[in-house]
Amino acid sequence: MPDHGVHKVNTDASLEGDLASIVGVIRNHAGSFISAFSLNVDAQSIHGLELQAVQKGIMSASRLQLTRIWLESDSLFVVRIIEGKLDCPWxxxxxxxxxxALLTPFEDWKISHIWREGNAVTNFLSKRSFQIKNDVLGRADIPSDVVKPMELDASGMLYDRL
Incomplete structure (x- = not known):
């Protein structure tokens, strides 16, 4: 769990043939849902999509006027690129x-890798994003079959992979 005042921004991307999507979920330090996004985007490399998801997550956090964020992605490659530990594809x-540049205004930020099983809520949303019509999602927009895993995730409990 993040420290008090830190918001977690989990992101993911999905690429199925020529269909691509990016998603993210923002939660407060207690794990409570704040906001989410789901976008269908132009297909490209999966690493490009994962980076695009992180970018949208940062933009969403900025729009919500959050000042301290913890980014999590299940793409270790992308995490290492943002950390400056791996070369970025040109x-x-x-x-x-x-x-x-988007990270500059934040008081504090960090990024870390999370296994896909720990990022299951965003993984699920990325697979379903082709059916979701909204860009910014409120709690009521979250598909009903992902609400229970979100609640278990917020409480720190493990659950079966979706």
Whole structure:
């Protein structure tokens, strides 16, 4: 769990043939749902999509005027790129530069890798995003079959993979 005042931003991307989506869920330090997003986007490399999801997550946190965020992605490659520990593919440099610029105004931020099983809520939303019509999602927009896993996730309990 993050410290008091820190908001977790979990992101994920999905690529199925020529269909691609990015999603994210923002929760407070207690794990309570704050906001989510789901977007269908142009298909590209999965790493590009994962970076795009992180960018949208940061933009969403900024829009909510959050000042301290903890980004989590199940793409270790993308986490290491943002940390500056791996070279970024040249096609993704403009996106990485935007991410770093968007992070500048935050009082504090960190990014970490989370296993796909720990990121199951965003993983599920990314698979369902082709059916979701909204960009910004409120709690009422979350598909009913993901509400229970969200509640278990917020409480720190493990659950079966979706």
């Amino acid at each position: 096609k993704q440099w403009p996106l990485l530069a935007k991410i770093w």
